[in-house]
Amino acid sequence: MASLKALKIRIGSVKSTQKITKAMKMVAAAKLRRAQEAAVAGRPYAERLEAVMARLASKVTVSESSPKLLAGTGKDDVHMIVVATSERGLAGAFNTNIVRAARKKAEELERNGKTVKFYLAGKKGRVLKRFYPTQVAADYELGGIKKVAFSDAQGLAEDLIARFEAGEFDIAHLFYAKFQSALVQIPTGMQIIPVALPEGAATASTGMAAVEYEPDEEAILADLLPRNIAIQIFRAMLENAASEQGSRMNAMDNATRNAGDMINRLSIQYNRTRQAAITTELVEIISGAEAL
């Protein structure tokens, strides 16, 4: 049985841990609200760009001369897996889930005889270096970013496209956690290079009046493709930011509750020990008095 003093110290330490987790939960809740707002604010651009891409896609046929970002390299031997994680831990299973989804994909690709490379965006993806020490092609520094800006995503997209043009890989996948609610975040993977154009757009655009293109469809498409990739990465980063805070809020809520349970349990133990000590003392005094 632990001594009274040890118990008291233990209760004190659990209490201060609870204070920290409670504060972290509240901070995460405030940040989550802001991250959600940013994700919502980014929606109009993505929607409009997607509509434009769909309309262009119905006009342009994919051929040899199409931009490589659209037509691909003609091979699918080398796969680049972009893993977007957070910069900080203590967010429940958030990072673990993304990394696990990425590894699952990598294993599947390797079983099919493909070469897999990793592109890490975010510090917490670095655990992959342990499993694939030679296959991590890049580690994009995102530290110090407080609020995700489009320029961050753009920098990453430019680097990725440059590597694609240099022939480093044929197909790129992006892994991140899709934000569904504060409680549910779904680790998601999607192909970003070559660009998958939305289908079924042709029927929607036939009703429109003839559109004039300046300079022409192909040139516009070539201009928009890299931007589309940047936007997809940006959206993934926004979703990730919201997911991270949601996940952290949840984890910290659980931690606060667990600390509360622990304090209750320790307090009961403390009181029992105290009472036992008092009883023993009384018995000693009484038996001492009786002996006289």
Add this chain to the structure above:
Amino acid sequence: MLHFELVTPEKLVRSEDVYMVTVPGTEGDFGVLEHHAPVMSTIRDGALSIYRTEKGEPELLAIRGGFAEVNDKGLTILAEHVG
């Protein structure tokens, strides 16, 4: 009036009804009034001139990395950076 929207990846910057907007297209500037024919055009980095009224002074807005679309709903500018 022409319905004019300016959107960046971060937010919807403008959504308003104006008289005319001049857009710095890659193949030359063009002005968009109400009932303009549908156009899609890339934009060079430059300034948009927004005329709220026919006689008024234009408001200049610098944009980078842009794309313009005119359809029956109005003019939509997608820009990477504004200002």
